[in-house]
Amino acid sequence: MSKAYSFGPGFDETPFTPSSHFPVQIGPDGRILIPVEIRRAMMIGEDRRLTGELVDGELRLISPAMALKKLQDMIQAVDTGTGSIVDELIADRRAEAARE
Template sequence: MTAYKGRVVSGGRLQIPADVRKELGLADGDDVRLEVVDGELRVRSLKSALTRIRAMVREHVPPGVSLAKELIADRRAEAARD
């Protein structure tokens, strides 16, 4: 694990070193997910956060099941009842 030095500048902005931005795949204007865990700040690209969430959901969905198709079928069934 490599430690880097950043700096908090005016307005509470955090300067992230270029090497860290590159490693995280961040570019100017990218959205990030910030999380405070046990007094530490974790910064994750939004893409990385979504990838992690999708993997967590996949653990609970059987292979071959499409949640989108199930949702559409549920909505159609609901609409037919009304």
């Protein structure tokens, strides 16, 4: 099943299945050309920067924008929705001051 991602200005909504496989050619100079559809799905920005990780012989690449999105998704998944932690801290401090 594909999902359309919207990445904001400069990025088209591109259907992409995260488990998609595609051929990659390595040039004589060691460069890898990533197809435009994959670059869009990876949220690669104009700076074309990626972070690479070698895990069990696999090269994993992630853009800063995708890393941020994954972090935001992780935080949203564990957010209890009970309100602002800052507001809770302020309320705790006020209650503590009232007791003194």
